[in-house]
Amino acid sequence: xxxxxxxxxxxxxxxxxxxxxxxxxxxxxxxxxxxxxxxxxxxxxxxxxxxxxxxxxxxxxxxxxxxxxxxxxxxxxxxxxxxxxxxxxxxxxxxxxxxxxxx
Amino acid sequence: xxxxxxxxxxxxxxxxxxxxxxxxxxxxxxxxxxxxxxxxxxxxxxxxxxxxxxxxxxxxxxxxxxxxxxxxxxxxxxxxxxxxxxxxxxxxxxxxxxxxxxxxxxxxxxxxxxxxxxxxxxxxxxxxxxxxxxxxxxxxxxxxxxxxxxxxxxxxxxxxxxxxxxxxxxxxxxxxxxxxxxxxxxxxxxxxxxxxxxxxxxxxxxxxxxxxxxxxxxxxxxxxxxxxxxxxxxxxxxxxxxxxxxxxxxxxxxxxxxxxxxxxxxxxxxxxxxxxxxxxxxxxxxxxxxxxxxxxxxxxxxxxxxxxxxxxxxxxxxxxxxxxxxxxxxxxxxxxxxxxxxxxxxxxxxxxxxxxxxxxxxxxxxxxxxxxxxxxxxxxxxxxxxxxx
Ligand code: SF4
Numbered sequence: 171x172x173x174x175x176x177x178x179x180x181x182x183x184x185x186x187x188x189x190x191x192x193x194x195x196x197x198x199x200x201x202x203x204x205x206x207x208x209x210x211x212x213x214x215x216x217x218x219x220x221x222x223x224x225x226x227x228x229x230x231x232x233x234x235x236x237x238x239x240x241x242x243x244x245x246x247x248x249x250x251x252x253x254x255x256x257x258x259x260x261x262x263x264x265x266x267x268x269x270x271x272x273x
Numbered sequence: 274x275x276x277x278x279x280x281x282x283x284x285x286x287x288x289x290x291x292x293x294x295x296x297x298x299x300x301x302x303x304x305x306x307x308x309x310x311x312x313x314x315x316x317x318x319x320x321x322x323x324x325x326x327x328x329x330x331x332x333x334x335x336x337x338x339x340x341x342x343x344x345x346x347x348x349x350x351x352x353x354x355x356x357x358x359x360x361x362x363x364x365x366x367x368x369x370x371x372x373x374x375x376x377x378x379x380x381x382x383x384x385x386x387x388x389x390x391x392x393x394x395x396x397x398x399x400x401x402x403x404x405x406x407x408x409x410x411x412x413x414x415x416x417x418x419x420x421x422x423x424x425x426x427x428x429x430x431x432x433x434x435x436x437x438x439x440x441x442x443x444x445x446x447x448x449x450x451x452x453x454x455x456x457x458x459x460x461x462x463x464x465x466x467x468x469x470x471x472x473x474x475x476x477x478x479x480x481x482x483x484x485x486x487x488x489x490x491x492x493x494x495x496x497x498x499x500x501x502x503x504x505x506x507x508x509x510x511x512x513x514x515x516x517x518x519x520x521x522x523x524x525x526x527x528x529x530x531x532x533x534x535x536x537x538x539x540x541x542x543x544x545x546x547x548x549x550x551x552x553x554x555x556x557x558x559x560x561x562x563x564x565x566x567x568x569x570x571x572x573x574x575x576x577x578x579x580x581x582x583x584x585x586x587x588x589x590x591x592x593x594x595x596x597x598x599x600x601x602x603x604x605x606x607x608x609x610x611x612x613x614x615x616x617x618x619x620x621x622x623x624x625x626x627x628x629x630x631x632x633x634x635x636x637x638x639x640x641x642x643x644x645x646x647x648x649x650x651x652x653x654x655x656x657x658x659x660x661x662x
Contacts, residue, residue: 172661186657192384193653199377202332203345238661245654246348247378251371252647254357258369259640262359 172234182233184224190214194222200247201240206231210240307342313621317557320620322608330376330624366632367639370555372625378650379552379627385646386550388539392636393421393428393444393509395531395543399475399491402528407519412527415518416448417543419463420634421533423509425546427501428535438472438492444509444533445469445492448518451526459521464514466531470499475530491532509533512635546642548632555626556601559619560593569593572618575607599628 174182186194194212201210209227226233226240307315319326331337334345354373361368371379398413405412421444429442446466452459472494498504519527538545558580564572565586572593573581582596601620608615633639 184661186660189653189657190384192381192389193650193657195377196381196650197654197657199332199375203334205334205343205345207334234661238658241654241658241661243348244378245651245658247351247374248647248651248654250348250352250355251357251374251378251382252644252651254355255369255640255643255647258357258359259362259367262362266362 174233179232179234180230181227182225182237184226184234184237185221186224187221189222190220191222194224196244197224197237197240200243201226201237204236204240204243206236307337307340311337311340316624318554318622318624320603320605320622322605322615325622332375332377360628362640364633364638365635366630367643368628368630371552371627371629374625374627376624376627379629381650382643382646383550383552383629385649386547386631386642387545389537389649390546390637390642390645391425391430391535391537392544392546392634393423393425393533393535394541395419395421395446396534396536397491397532398529399473399532400527400529401475402526404525405519405521405527406525412519412529416466416531417541419466419516420512420636421509422507422512422635423533424503425535425636427503430536431534438532438534440472440494440496440498442534443472443492444498445473446510446531446533447474447529448531449528450521451528452521452523454524456523458523460517461519461521461527462514463511463516463518465518466511468508468510469530470497470504470508472498473530473532491530546634546636547639548634550629550631550642552627552629554622554624555628556598556603557619557621557623558595558598558601558607559621560595560617561619562617564593564617566591568617572607575609576601577604577606578602581607 172182172184191214194214198210198212201207206228207226208229210225212222212224214222224237226237228236313319314327315331318328331344334343336344351373356370356372358370358372359367360370395417398409398416400409400413403409403412407415423444428444431438431442434442445468447469448461448466450459450461450465472492473490475491477489477491499508521527536544569581569583569591573579573583578597578600580595580597580601581593583591584594586592603620603622605620607618608620631639631642633642637645
């Protein structure tokens with residue numbers, strides 16, 4: 171859910187239900203790396219409530235679009251991490267079987 | 274900043290540095306754009322005697338705007354710099370280096386591994402008889418914590434079936450052991466749990482079933498799990514067969530049924546797929562001055578994990594060198610003994626180099642756990658993107 175003003179779309183707080191530091195902190199990182207973002211941060215209003223508030227302020231672009239791009243970036247980072255990791259594990263496995271054959 | 278100014282400020286900074294040696298700038302992951310003293314603070318945690326310094330990561334793209342240095346990380350530069358190196362890989366654990374990633378994301382992976390990658394664990398126990406010393410609830414708790422060797426990806430969450438326990442979301446085990454009178458005591462281990470591929474055998478209520486219809490049990494399996502090809506190869510069961518559950522004296526008996534369902538670690542730790550998952554940042558040990566002869570011997574003997582070694586530099590003189598910085602535990606023993614030691618040795622940690630270790634409890638191999646964790650983070654992103662559109 172987005173809380174912001176109708177006239178100025180560049181500043182908004184997004185309330186994400188069923189998320190915690192795991193997602194909010196990662197997306198804050200990708201948002202902060204975006205040059206269009208002037209401020210981004212998150213807070214958990216109450217520890218027993220399962221929600222986080224993500225604040226995004228931009229230089230002019232709609233905050234929701236920028237947040238979407240931040241999520242997109244995070245997703246691409248994850249995909250790259252996954253493929254790199256799988257490759258590294260496969261390399262390790264093949265090098266190990268190679269070693270075994272030498273013995 | 275023009276080329277000339279750059280080199281000018283570089284020289285100035287060298288002088289301002291209080292003699293930070295050049296080789297810091299030769300480290301491969303230090304790009305030459307920022308002045309060297311700032312670059313060190315950006316990429317390293319400085320571990321002083323009293324407390325670590327500069328532990329924060331500078332995420333905001335404009336932090337160095339005054340220096341006209343762009344701090345944003347573009348996806349392609351991330352992809353070019355990101356590296357994974359597997360160091361150890363067995364059935365139960367994996368250790369690998371993740372290089373070139375922000376702690377925010379590395380920590381997200383760790384948190385997901387512990388709390389959000391699903392596994393199967395025993396959730397409901399139906400006790401028909403328990404005359405052993407161990408109370409029902411304690412026994413149930415012990416059973417719940419047993420790691421179950423069944424691929425959670427083959428099952429659904431119980432909520433999906435609307436409260437029905439069917440062959441897609443429940444694994445049923447039976448435990449029936451007794452110690453005969455006049456026999457020595459016996460120890461009940463997890464291998465006594467027997468898988469029931471056809472579901473529960475206990476009758477759910479006391480009402481007499483009609484003569485023609487079958488009695489209602491605690492599960493409603495429409496077919497046997499035994500027919501699934503995944504289970505004919507490897508039937509579900511406890512991953513460790515030697516976990517002690519209870520001890521029985523002569524004449525005592527336990528008869529119960531245990532139902533395992535799918536869940537995640539944030540609901541209860543029994544569903545956590547990892548014994549633990551953790552990371553540490555790569556330690557960096559640098560000798561700021563030449564440490565020679567007797568001092569070198571002293572330095573080598575100070576370190577409990579043998580980070581330093583002695584090198585002969587001819588003419589009977591010896592010099593200390595750093596040979597195994599990775600082993601450093603940051604006990605700070607080597608910088609004890611006054612300011613002069615703190616000046617000789619610099620202890621640091623590389624902020625974007627993580628030594629990641631995952632210990633699996635058995636349901637999934639450790640490498641699969643990590644890829645599952647990354648997928649979960651991807652799903653979270655996707656969810657938010659669809660919610661925003
Ligand atoms: S901090 Fe401890 S482990 Fe690390 S180099 Fe110094 S003495 Fe060795």
